[in-house]
Amino acid sequence: MLRNKKLVGLLGSLFVMTWLGVFTPLPASAGKIKKSDIDGDGLTNKREAKIGTNPADADTDDDGLDDGTEVKKVKTDPVDGDTDDDGLDDGAEVNVEKSNPKDDDSDDDSLLDGEEVNVTGTSPTDGDSDDDGLDDGTEIDDSTDPNDSDSDDDGLEDGTEVEDGSDPNDSDSDDDGLDDGTEVEDGSDPNDSDSDDDGVDDGTEVEDGTDPGDGDDHEDHGDGGSDD
16 A cells, blocks of 8 residues: 555656656757757857847848857847947948948048948948048038049049148139139149239130239230230
8 A cells, every 4th residue: 555655656746747847858858949049040049048139030130140140250239230320230231331330430431331321322431432532521521522533523633622722612713714723734823813913813814825824924925915
């Protein structure tokens, strides 16, 4: 009788333990599940549960990068599609623009990467998109075109004009009738409408065939044309 009671008690314990999963394949299966990678993103289910990603979704934040790639390779936030808050998804930065998904201004030109791609059309990885000597951010501030090295089409690059003091947004900075580039080529001053201070605008001198860089030339030309 005692033996039967012990047997019943043992069977009862086994039942309870089985129900709790102690003697069923559950513990082994649970371990396998934790170590497995249901969504195939390179992270175990256990690790995904720990960092807050979805173990059933390879790209939890829908940014174009697998969670495993974000955690192990590029070191971005797998639950934030735009880790650096620059207006570009991490995937777009890594796979398309080749910009830094952890730096909101990859080329340090004072424009957010997203702003460059979505608004100004400039390169987020090249601080001077048009290679004119001015950073894209500077051009935006100065209202020149960061995608056009010669915004006013006067034959001088924007950077050169800023350096020399002429207006990169005005092809004829001194309003003398000559483009700034023409003045530089001819040796006259694009910032002075009367380069040789002879009382005649440079444009008029060129039109008359005199030298806008020689104050005596226009007078001599006038005298030469006189019949007195």
